[in-house]
Amino acid sequence: MRHPLPPRPFLDTIAMRVALVWSLLRVAAAVGSAGMEVPFPEALTGSLTTVPLIVVLVIFAVCIEMGRRAELVFLANLGYSFSHIAALIAVQCLVFEAVLRLAVV
């Protein structure tokens, strides 16, 4: 039976890119919120309504890069669909969001 996670080192690269893009987006959102005088810790975590937007942006950015580097077609040849990879990215983002809220709030 096919493993639910793509093989390494492809999985490692996806995880690293998700961490990088998510961090950049969170920092940008926090700076923007602080500029609008949103108090801490809300400036860092943002509202819950920003979470879907962050997730979609991370999926978009990571998948664009994977497509550019021919990783999507290689992983598709291994049986991993775009939606499967997008779901993995979304899960990782949601874990980061949960950890951020637990750490800050």
Add this chain to the structure above:
Amino acid sequence: MSNEKYALWAEGVGKSFGATEVLKSASLWAEPGKVTTLMGRNGSGKTTLMKIAAGVLRPSYGVVSFLGDVRERHSLSRLARLGLMYVPQEGLVSPNYRVRDHSLAMESVFGALGSEAAIADARLADLMEQQAYSLSGGERLRVSMGLALARAPVVLVVDEPLVGLSPMDQEMIGQALRRLASRGTAVVTSGHDTRALLHISDVILWSVAGTTHHIGSPEEALTHDQFRREYLGPGFA
């Protein structure tokens, strides 16, 4: 036409991008143990048809059948799990990774695949530790063929495998495709390197103006008046 003897069968396929109709009622068949080659001028829709057959693109209309089952919403990942492999024109390797990473990834998903023999067949031993970004176009295709030999797919769809290659690399890729066909793989390929492709093919399909015509064997292609006149050209010998 019965599709039972074909591993991959696309019939009456149409595809439009916006207002541009690229394919209209095009067809493609791939028989186990045979190399089927799609020939045609640039812009005739060969790559689009191959992408649709492999599940990379969705057709605007038409039917795609894989291993006898009509696939309403087929995708490359689903077909790959059933035994299809698709190699795009630029090859299958990702520049970020070593050649060995691709081989190990394929092994981890599909099990032990006889990679050592495949690597020897594709003369890849020297390339295994190289990062894919440092490979030439010919080397990328050799690696892709090595992966295909290791995978031994039920159907291999490989787009323009000989383009821009030296005669020696063309020979090597051609041998790899023939070897796969001799093991029962249904190979679908395309390109403009007419002599080399006629040499390795069993069946020729002619892609013209968004549709396809079944020409037959390479010998029949050479004596097909319209194919000679409109594709090969009068000087082709």
